[in-house]
Every structure is written in C-alpha cells, then in structure tokens.
Amino acid sequence: MSLAAEAFVSQMAAAEPWPENATLYQPLREDQILLSDCASSLAVQAYLRMCGLPVRVCCRANAEYMSPSGKVPFIHVGNQVVSELGPIVQFTKAKGHSLSDGLDDVQRAEMKAYMELVNNMLLTAELYIQWCDDTTSSEITRPRYSSPYSWPLNHILAYQKQWEVRRKMNAIGWAGKTLEQVYEDVSQCCQALSQRLGTQPYFFNKQPTELDALVFGHLFTILTTRLTSDELSEKIKSYSNLLSFCRRIEQTYFEEQDRDGQSGTSQLSKGPSLI
Amino acid sequence: MAAPLQLYCWRGDHGLPSVDADCLTVLAYAKFAGAPLKVHKITNPWRSPTGILPALKTREEGSFSQPSKIIIQLRKQKYNADYDLSAKECADTLAFVSLLEEKLLPALIYTHWVDAKNYVDVTRRWYAENIPFPLNFLLPNRIHGRQLERLRLVRGDPTLEPGEQLEKELYHDALECMTLLSQRLGSQKFFFGDSPSSLDAYVFGHLAPLLKIKLPNGKLQQHLNSLDNLRQFCTNILVLYFPSESREAPAKKVSNHADGGDFDNEPHKRRNQILSVLFAVGAMLGYAFLSGIITIKHTPARLEEPHVDEEEEEED
Known part of the structure; x- marks a missing residue:
C-alpha cells in the first residue's frame, strides 16, 4: 500500500469503529493455498483474534489477483482493503487496537x-x-x-x-x-x-x-x-x-x-x- | 600457523577503509576479531577470486564472497568476535541483521545506485574513475542494472520505476530502521556492551558509507545525523579500528572539494580536449580516406604494375 493511501486510510480508519462484517480473503484452503500464503494468512488471523477483532474468512481462487499488493491475505473492512500483516497492524492501530503499546x-x-x-x-x-x-x-x-x-x-x-x-x-x-x-x-x-x-x-x-x-x-x-x-x-x-x-x-x-x-x-x- | 587469509575488497575513499557496505562489514569484523588478514584493496572485481567483492581466499576451502559466509570462515579459524555473547544475544544479532537486510538495505541500494542524481554525480563517477579502463565503461552500468533488478524482485513489483513513490516507501522503512537501531543502542558504546561483535560490524558497514560519502540527495544522511548515538558509534569505530583512514580523511576531503568545484578536472579537461581533437581529426581523415577524397598511392608500385589501380578501386 502506498504511503499516501496509508495516511488517508488511517485517517478514515480512526473515524469508524471495527465493523461486524470484516472479511479476510485467502486462496482456497483445501486445494490451492500454499505453505507460505497459509502461514501469512494464519498470522493475520491470529493477530486479529489477539486484538479481539472479529473477521470472517473467505476463500477465493483469485485472492492473489484481488489483493491490492498482489499478496495474500488481505482484509476488507468497511470500505477499505488492506493487505499483509505489517499494514494491517498499522491499520488496526489507527482504529485504536494495538498489542505493542505496552512495550518500551x-x-x-x-x-x-x-x-x-x-x-x-x-x-x-x-x-x-x-x-x-x-x-x-x-x-x-x-x-x-x-x-x-x-x-x-x-x-x-x-x-x-x-x-x-x-x-x-x-x-x-x-x-x-x-x-x-x-x-x-x-x-x-x-x-x-x-x-x-x-x-x-x-x-x-x-x-x-x-x-x-x-x-x-x-x-x-x-x-x-x-x-x-x-x-x-x-x-x-x-x-x-x-x-x-x-x-x-x-x-x-x-x-x-x-x-x-x-x-x-x-x-x-x-x-x-x-x- | 596456516598461511594468512587473503581478503579482496573495494578500495577506500572519503575517509572510509572501503566504499562498499559488504566490504566494510567484513573488514570491521576482522578487526574486531583480531584476524590477521592480508587485505588487497583493489578496484577491479575481475581480479577477485570469485569475480565479486568482497572475497576471502582460504587455502583449504576455496573462496567465499557473502559477508555471512566470510564471517563463518573467520569463526572457523578461531577469530570470533561473538565469543562473549550469550545465546540470547546471538539470537538478537541474527534478528537485527535481518532487520538491516530487509528494511535498510533496499533504501541504501536505492540511494546509491538508483536515485538518478546520486548515481550520476557520486556513485558512477567514483566507480568510473577508479575501475581500470576499459571496465570502467561497463561495470558501473552493470552494477546499476543488477541493483535495480534486485529492488524490483525484492519488492515483488516487476514494473517498478524509480520515482518519488518508491523513494518514499523505501525511506520510510529505512528511517524507521535507523531509529530502532538508535533506540536499541541507547547510550552503550557497542550493541552488546563494551566490546564489539558481528552485529556492530554489520551496522557499521551499512551506516558508515551513509555518514561519510556526501550525496546530493541526502535524506537518509540527514536522519542519520540527527541520531547522535548512531553517528557517534560509527565515528568511534572509524577512529578506534581504522585510525589510518580517518587521519587521511581531511586531506582527501580537501581534494574532493576541489574536485566538486567548477574548475574541476582542469588537468583532465586539457587531456580530454586534446584527445577529442585527435579523435575528430582521426575520424575525418578516416572518412576522407574511405570515401576516396584522399587516396594513398604507392608510386613505385604504380610505375611497375598498372593492375594495382584496379585493386584500389575494389577496396573503395
């Protein structure tokens, strides 16, 4: 995600609470997903669960092409789409959910x-x-x-x-x-x-x-x-x-x-x- | 005692023992570990045993070029700068080296090899002036192409073009990385207390060129200069472990400033003028000769055998 878009998204994000219908997209679990994508997707799911943010997992064969950065997984929250763990962490932080605030x-x-x-x-x-x-x-x-x-x-x-x-x-x-x-x-x-x-x-x-x-x-x-x-x-x-x-x-x-x-x-x- | 290990690396300049980050890392590690290396500072990578720099040549096990492999080799020879580290500190070393490679290195590549102004004014110029003829026409462009390709692959974007967008993203990561390093270093002399380790060598290798080589487009440098402890850390290592280089620095800087000025390459200019005039005259004569305006005739031959004329016409 570009920085300008990132700044914009985080501004927008701060205004809205986490919606109920947030969705995480990944490739098909049974037949398609590869080890590395599965690992990244599970990391994002674990992170969101640690934050206590509900997300529905949705498998799509073309998830890789739907993602803004070409990498899976990505989440669709409200009217925003964010891909990969790093940007997702920043995105949730802007919404006021952070796990690393207590660290020095x-x-x-x-x-x-x-x-x-x-x-x-x-x-x-x-x-x-x-x-x-x-x-x-x-x-x-x-x-x-x-x-x-x-x-x-x-x-x-x-x-x-x-x-x-x-x-x-x-x-x-x-x-x-x-x-x-x-x-x-x-x-x-x-x-x-x-x-x-x-x-x-x-x-x-x-x-x-x-x-x-x-x-x-x-x-x-x-x-x-x-x-x-x-x-x-x-x-x-x-x-x-x-x-x-x-x-x-x-x-x-x-x-x-x-x-x-x-x-x-x-x-x-x-x-x-x-x- | 075995024959000394031989290390090939890029020549130094700007008050640095070498201009290349990997070479600096290896040199610094060798100093920290006290390894008696025979160092060849060269400017022609084709003369290195592996074709790239740095390269460590050992008698038994051949040659190595990646800094991590060189460090492992030195460790095998009992030159270990990480001997005193605890297991957790070794783990931290691995983690911070990864941080450097993932976050800072792409931005360093960008600032030295891709950013148009820096590349043309400083990097290409240094390499073109130092690499021997005729490689100096070939190698800088090849390294430039390879580094751009590397950035593209690492970012996973085959259509990547150098530009403001890319620069912003890379520099954002790099500035964050430097801030994190500065926070980790705190007020200590080295990353793990009072004696230097391989992590110090890596950090020094990556940051020292940024500190010493003046670039026209210096956003990363400005940020590094604002982090006092990191700047002090690099200067300290330079003074303590490479005293001869840091002493040479002022003299070199003066000459650099003169170089940077307007009456720059006064001696080179004269030479270039003469060369270009010679070249132009040569080209004109060549053209005149080939198109038949001037012909050279072997008068004695002509007197004897008339068929020589035919041959000349054929050549035309």
Missing part, C-alpha cells in the same frame, strides 16, 4: 527485528522449498497453485510464478544454497526464536504482540502441513518451548474463542489442529 522503545525495536528475522529466514525458506526444490514444486506447489485454472493457463501461470520466485532467490543470494543449507538456516532461526522466548508464555512476557502472531502463523503452518519430506517440521519439533508456544496460542485464541462463539466460522478459519 528497546522492546519495540527488538520486536520489529525479530519480525524481520521471521520474514527474512522462515518466509524465504518456505518460498525456497516450495518453488526451488524440484520434487516439492512438481509434486505439490505447481499442481496446487494452478488447480483453479484449465489447460494451458495452469502451466503458464505456475511456471511464471516459479520463474519469478527463482529470480528473487537469485537476487538475494539464496539461489546457490542447497536444500540442506536452507534447513540449516531454518534451524538457526528457530534456535534464535527459542532462545528469545525462553520460558516465557509469549515473546514479551504476559501479553501477546504481533510478533507472537507472526511466529505462530509460520510455525503452526509448517508443523501441520505435509510436504514431500518431514525435515522442515522436524527442525521445529526439536524446540519444545516453541511447540508449547504454538499449542498455547492455538488453545487460547482458536479453540476457546471458537467454543464461545459460533462454531460455523471457526472451522473455516484454521486448518488441522496440533496435538
């Missing part, structure tokens, strides 16, 4: 830094495994990504996307990495997160922040998604505090809230559970 300057700097760590390493690793590992891309990624389209569009779009991701990996110096090195990076990232979390319930003690939502979204998705090999989820499983962290957020924000509210929307909102 140093903590806020650390929170932002760890969020970038997740984006820089976990998200990039997910993209790498999806699109650059030949087995995963031919068996899972390309068929899923192109499932809504018919021949020959399905091949064209899938290869176009793969080409784009590979060029990006090239530009950021990941193209030369082997799958082993990528797993090693994921492991390093998880170790850092695990160290930072320590024995606390959330990253900044008692209160969850957007960092918790982001980490939960990625780790939970990796843990509950089946890929061609289990190695990625095995890396996370060796950190017991991260596992119980995921379990804790799932229980507090997904299961309990669902029990309180109507169960209809909840089943749609999150995939398999973690037990």
Whole structure:
C-alpha cells in the first residue's frame, strides 16, 4: 500500500469503529493455498483474534489477483482493503487496537527485528522449498497453485510464478544454497526464536504482540502441513518451548474463542489442529 | 600457523577503509576479531577470486564472497568476535541483521545506485574513475542494472520505476530502521556492551558509507545525523579500528572539494580536449580516406604494375 493511501486510510480508519462484517480473503484452503500464503494468512488471523477483532474468512481462487499488493491475505473492512500483516497492524492501530503499546522503545525495536528475522529466514525458506526444490514444486506447489485454472493457463501461470520466485532467490543470494543449507538456516532461526522466548508464555512476557502472531502463523503452518519430506517440521519439533508456544496460542485464541462463539466460522478459519 | 587469509575488497575513499557496505562489514569484523588478514584493496572485481567483492581466499576451502559466509570462515579459524555473547544475544544479532537486510538495505541500494542524481554525480563517477579502463565503461552500468533488478524482485513489483513513490516507501522503512537501531543502542558504546561483535560490524558497514560519502540527495544522511548515538558509534569505530583512514580523511576531503568545484578536472579537461581533437581529426581523415577524397598511392608500385589501380578501386 502506498504511503499516501496509508495516511488517508488511517485517517478514515480512526473515524469508524471495527465493523461486524470484516472479511479476510485467502486462496482456497483445501486445494490451492500454499505453505507460505497459509502461514501469512494464519498470522493475520491470529493477530486479529489477539486484538479481539472479529473477521470472517473467505476463500477465493483469485485472492492473489484481488489483493491490492498482489499478496495474500488481505482484509476488507468497511470500505477499505488492506493487505499483509505489517499494514494491517498499522491499520488496526489507527482504529485504536494495538498489542505493542505496552512495550518500551528497546522492546519495540527488538520486536520489529525479530519480525524481520521471521520474514527474512522462515518466509524465504518456505518460498525456497516450495518453488526451488524440484520434487516439492512438481509434486505439490505447481499442481496446487494452478488447480483453479484449465489447460494451458495452469502451466503458464505456475511456471511464471516459479520463474519469478527463482529470480528473487537469485537476487538475494539464496539461489546457490542447497536444500540442506536452507534447513540449516531454518534451524538457526528457530534456535534464535527459542532462545528469545525462553520460558516465557509469549515473546514479551504476559501479553501477546504481533510478533507472537507472526511466529505462530509460520510455525503452526509448517508443523501441520505435509510436504514431500518431514525435515522442515522436524527442525521445529526439536524446540519444545516453541511447540508449547504454538499449542498455547492455538488453545487460547482458536479453540476457546471458537467454543464461545459460533462454531460455523471457526472451522473455516484454521486448518488441522496440533496435538 | 596456516598461511594468512587473503581478503579482496573495494578500495577506500572519503575517509572510509572501503566504499562498499559488504566490504566494510567484513573488514570491521576482522578487526574486531583480531584476524590477521592480508587485505588487497583493489578496484577491479575481475581480479577477485570469485569475480565479486568482497572475497576471502582460504587455502583449504576455496573462496567465499557473502559477508555471512566470510564471517563463518573467520569463526572457523578461531577469530570470533561473538565469543562473549550469550545465546540470547546471538539470537538478537541474527534478528537485527535481518532487520538491516530487509528494511535498510533496499533504501541504501536505492540511494546509491538508483536515485538518478546520486548515481550520476557520486556513485558512477567514483566507480568510473577508479575501475581500470576499459571496465570502467561497463561495470558501473552493470552494477546499476543488477541493483535495480534486485529492488524490483525484492519488492515483488516487476514494473517498478524509480520515482518519488518508491523513494518514499523505501525511506520510510529505512528511517524507521535507523531509529530502532538508535533506540536499541541507547547510550552503550557497542550493541552488546563494551566490546564489539558481528552485529556492530554489520551496522557499521551499512551506516558508515551513509555518514561519510556526501550525496546530493541526502535524506537518509540527514536522519542519520540527527541520531547522535548512531553517528557517534560509527565515528568511534572509524577512529578506534581504522585510525589510518580517518587521519587521511581531511586531506582527501580537501581534494574532493576541489574536485566538486567548477574548475574541476582542469588537468583532465586539457587531456580530454586534446584527445577529442585527435579523435575528430582521426575520424575525418578516416572518412576522407574511405570515401576516396584522399587516396594513398604507392608510386613505385604504380610505375611497375598498372593492375594495382584496379585493386584500389575494389577496396573503395
């Protein structure tokens, strides 16, 4: 989202309360959504639930093309459309809902830094495994990504996307990495997160922040998604505090809230559970 | 003791040990860790063992070019600046390096390589003057193209054009990143207390060029200058770990100012004038010769064999 639009949106946003009919759009859950998109979408859902803002999840095959930035997920609130976690956090902040107000300057700097760590390493690793590992891309990624389209569009779009991701990996110096090195990076990232979390319930003690939502979204998705090999989820499983962290957020924000509210929307909102 | 490691990096200028962020990071880390490197400061990336700069050449394991890999190599050789850090501080290092790469680096690339005025006036000029002929005509444009491409891919927007909109977004992130770093640093000397670590090397590598290289379009510099502790942090490292460079700085600055003035390249100008006159004369003569206004005739040959004329006509 552009800055001018952002400023405008936040002005508009401040005036209106959060509506009941807010909607989050993502690709089709069963057949289409990919690991990385699913993780980002779950992070946004977790964040909104932590804020106590109700949102209805809506799956659309063309969600990627509906989004203003070309990335999923995006939310439709009142007459505004905002995509990706960072802008959504700013948007809710303008409406007076924020999770990081209680932090001091140093903590806020650390929170932002760890969020970038997740984006820089976990998200990039997910993209790498999806699109650059030949087995995963031919068996899972390309068929899923192109499932809504018919021949020959399905091949064209899938290869176009793969080409784009590979060029990006090239530009950021990941193209030369082997799958082993990528797993090693994921492991390093998880170790850092695990160290930072320590024995606390959330990253900044008692209160969850957007960092918790982001980490939960990625780790939970990796843990509950089946890929061609289990190695990625095995890396996370060796950190017991991260596992119980995921379990804790799932229980507090997904299961309990669902029990309180109507169960209809909840089943749609999150995939398999973690037990 | 094994043969010393050899490090290839861009030459320094503007009071910096090197003009390139990655090279500065590696140099600073090596100083912090006390690694005895044999440093080659060159201006021709083709002479580096990997084709890009910086590059670390080790005897056993070949050459490396990414700063993170170079640092890992140095660590393997027991030159570790992060030895005293706790596990949590190591985690923080990883996080803040990611923050730098995601938020600050794109804006730095933009300000040095894409912003038209900065690129033409400062970056391209420095590289064109320092890279040896004939690469100096080729490389700056190639690096420019590659960096723009990189920005496009990182932003995920293939139609991205350099302009106010892009600049605003990138600078917004970068200013926020610098503010966060400044808050994290607080009143400490280094990021983790009194001794420098790899995070300090990364931050120094990224911020020092911004502080020292004067750019015509200097929004990032203005912001950095307003953050006293970060500015002090970079100056401190320069003075403590690169004393020879910071001493050279004033002298160089004077010459730079002279360069920036109007009677700029007075010696170069004269040379250029002579060269261009020679070139023009050459071109005119060449044209005259080719179109037959002037012909060179080998008189002795002509006297003997008349068929030489035919050959000349064919050449025409």
